[in-house]
Amino acid sequence: MADSMFKATQQNVSDEHRDFLVQLLFFGMTVLLIIPVIIILCMLMWKGGPAISWEFLFSEPTNGMTAGGIFPALVGTVWLVTVALLVSVPLGVAAALYLSEYAPDNWLTRFINLAIINLAGVPSIVHALFGVGAFVLFFEFGTSILAASLTLAIMTLPVVIVATRESLQAVPLAFREACWNMGATRWQTIRRVVLPNAVSGILTGVILEVSRTTGETAPIMFTGAAFFLPFLPESVFDQTMALSLHLFVVATQVPNVPEHLPYGVALVLIGMVLLMNALSIGLRMYLRGQKKW
Amino acid sequence: MVEQAATQAPEAPSGLSSSAHRDTTRASNKLEVRDLNISYGGVSALRDVSLDIREHEIFGIIGPANSGKTSFLKAINRMDMFNKNMQVTGEVLYDGHNTRTLRNVYALRSRIGVVFPLPVGLPMSVYDNVAMSPRLRGIKNKADLDEIVERCLTRAALWDEVKDRLTTLGSLLSGGQQQRLTIARALSQEPEVLMLDEFSIAVDPVTTMRIEDILKELRNEITIVLVTNLVQQARRLADRTAFFLMGDCVEIGETEDLFSGNVTDQRTSDYIAGRFG
Numbered sequence: 001m002a003d004s005m006f007k008a009t010q011q012n013v014s015d016e017h018r019d020f021l022v023q024l025l026f027f028g029m030t031v032l033l034i035i036p037v038i039i040i041l042c043m044l045m046w047k048g049g050p051a052i053s054w055e056f057l058f059s060e061p062t063n064g065m066t067a068g069g070i071f072p073a074l075v076g077t078v079w080l081v082t083v084a085l086l087v088s089v090p091l092g093v094a095a096a097l098y099l100s101e102y103a104p105d106n107w108l109t110r111f112i113n114l115a116i117i118n119l120a121g122v123p124s125i126v127h128a129l130f131g132v133g134a135f136v137l138f139f140e141f142g143t144s145i146l147a148a149s150l151t152l153a154i155m156t157l158p159v160v161i162v163a164t165r166e167s168l169q170a171v172p173l174a175f176r177e178a179c180w181n182m183g184a185t186r187w188q189t190i191r192r193v194v195l196p197n198a199v200s201g202i203l204t205g206v207i208l209e210v211s212r213t214t215g216e217t218a219p220i221m222f223t224g225a226a227f228f229l230p231f232l233p234e235s236v237f238d239q240t241m242a243l244s245l246h247l248f249v250v251a252t253q254v255p256n257v258p259e260h261l262p263y264g265v266a267l268v269l270i271g272m273v274l275l276m277n278a279l280s281i282g283l284r285m286y287l288r289g290q291k292k293w
Numbered sequence: 294m295v296e297q298a299a300t301q302a303p304e305a306p307s308g309l310s311s312s313a314h315r316d317t318t319r320a321s322n323k324l325e326v327r328d329l330n331i332s333y334g335g336v337s338a339l340r341d342v343s344l345d346i347r348e349h350e351i352f353g354i355i356g357p358a359n360s361g362k363t364s365f366l367k368a369i370n371r372m373d374m375f376n377k378n379m380q381v382t383g384e385v386l387y388d389g390h391n392t393r394t395l396r397n398v399y400a401l402r403s404r405i406g407v408v409f410p411l412p413v414g415l416p417m418s419v420y421d422n423v424a425m426s427p428r429l430r431g432i433k434n435k436a437d438l439d440e441i442v443e444r445c446l447t448r449a450a451l452w453d454e455v456k457d458r459l460t461t462l463g464s465l466l467s468g469g470q471q472q473r474l475t476i477a478r479a480l481s482q483e484p485e486v487l488m489l490d491e492f493s494i495a496v497d498p499v500t501t502m503r504i505e506d507i508l509k510e511l512r513n514e515i516t517i518v519l520v521t522n523l524v525q526q527a528r529r530l531a532d533r534t535a536f537f538l539m540g541d542c543v544e545i546g547e548t549e550d551l552f553s554g555n556v557t558d559q560r561t562s563d564y565i566a567g568r569f570g
């Protein structure tokens with residue numbers, strides 16, 4: 001009796017078949033997707049690998065950028081990303097806190113939310129032109145790290161806001177209500193319960209943001225990054241070289257560059273981004289391991 | 294309120310020091326509810342409720358699901374502030390002050406401890422859960438906090454189970470433990486009024502009895518509003534009981550009168566006798 005009860009019918013068999021085929025199809029598409037990624041990485045390692053050395057990382061470009069290293073560009077990218085973060089993270093987190101924890105549900109809030117989503121879709125070249133108009137010319141920062149970083153910050157702000165807002169919303173409302181019931185103000189509730197439990201998600205978002213900022217070229221091209229400037233910047237009002245722009249320059253603008261050089265620059269750039277992403281994934285895995293409710 | 298002085302409360306055998314003491318404290322009303330109406334997005338949930346809750350009594354509220362008991366508690370605590378959908382009209386006087394027009398709702402809420410039916414252990418250590426309210430009041434001294442945490446957890450019948458693991462996350466305790474943690478947290482506010490909404494839903498019968506005994510003791514110090522689905526629990530604990538039905542307050546009276554069939558509305562005795570609901 002029990003055997004016949006669980007015996008597969010014709011219908012069961014064909015359902016299972018279809019399920020298997022669908023799975024195979026999706027797997028195939030996934031593989032197709034990662035093939036280009038693997039090819040790019042292999043190409044970069046193969047062609048750019050030989051260029052990488054301590055010397056390459058820590059010396060200046062020489063011979064009209066056809067030889068030497070990338071140190072000023074590396075330092076410049078760190079400057080640009082750091083200053084951009086110092087601006088976009090506090091601003092973005094504050095805005096997300098307002099939108100998630102304080103804002104009443106009315107047309108203004110909905111309008112702001114819509115604006116943020118649209119801002120995230122603005123092409124980076126438009127941000128670049130905005131940066132020139134606003135920071136370089138209007139505020140008279142000139143072409144400088146400050147102007148370039150502010151442009152990057154504006155560009156990345158929507159992503160910081162969205163990531164932060166999402167991790168704030170992941171904290172259940174019941175926790176907030178429990179605090180409010182004790183007589184806690186909104187800020188006390190945020191500080192003691194909401195933020196400590198959202199900080200992991202915020203951090204993950206921020207790191208992903210860094211990796212994106214690192215590779216941007218258009219927004220910094222007209223606002224603060226120099227083609228060739230073999231000095232390290234001393235303040236945010238200096239211009240600087242940057243890895244992404246340097247790659248563009250040696251790959252397309254300078255004649256007689258040995259082939260391994262642009263590949264080396266690209267490899268360093270990708271390496272930085274991958275490092276950041278790995279950090280972010282590691283952090284997320286660590287925090288997922290400590291589930292709090 | 295002539296009858297108020299005249300009627301002697303049905304006294305539970307335990308926890309009552311002297312009836313003389315009780316009579317003087319009973320002279321004042323802790324909460325006075327006047328024409329309270331609650332609706333959600335235009336749909337009425339509670340209509341024209343007027344009642345007094347006396348200082349140092351256990352005031353029971355019974356009634357079937359959907360009768361507006363939880364909404365009533367939320368209105369007292371001004372939790373409607375956080376739900377745009379919830380409209381409240383009428384007055385609730387706390388020690389004679391109208392809470393509906395109060396600006397400092399934080400002071401109001403910190404004087405009222407609430408326990409809602411779904412237990413919420415905050416995602417911080419058990420210790421921090423209970424120490425949070427004292428910390429909000431500005432208590433920083435470790436010894437003071439330790440004392441409060443132990444006292445509140447003991448009163449909530451949870452101390453023995455968690456005393457060796459005060460650092461575990463409150464949100465990872467079992468459902469029944471989280472419920473008692475919520476009670477401990479409410480007590481840590483050193484509230485003047487304690488509102489319990491079906492607190493025993495996730496708690497086993499033995500522990501429920503222990504908490505009930507503690508509530509009887511607390512009656513000497515604070516005012517308790519007890520919403521319960523267990524009619525017999527109201528009978529065991531409440532001095533007076535109100536019966537809510539479909540958004541109306543059908544009956545308010547001495548608990549003993551309600552249970553001895555001395556009621557003004559037939560539906561009350563039907564519900565108590567278990568004939569519907």
Ligand SMILES: Nc1ncnc2c1ncn2[C@@H]1O[C@H](COP(=O)(O)OP(=O)(O)OP(=O)(O)O)[C@@H](O)[C@H]1O
Pocket residue numbers: 333338356357358359360361362363364365376378
């Ligand atoms: N947040 C809300 N939004 C909309 N309607 C609500 C909300 N909370 C309660 N209500 C409605 O108000 C009415 C009364 O609900 P309430 O929770 O006060 O009943 P209750 O007496 O506590 O019931 P129970 O015994 O099941 O807890 C119900 O019809 C319910 O649908």
Ligand SMILES: [Mg+2]
Pocket residue numbers: 362363364490
């Ligand atoms: Mg309820």
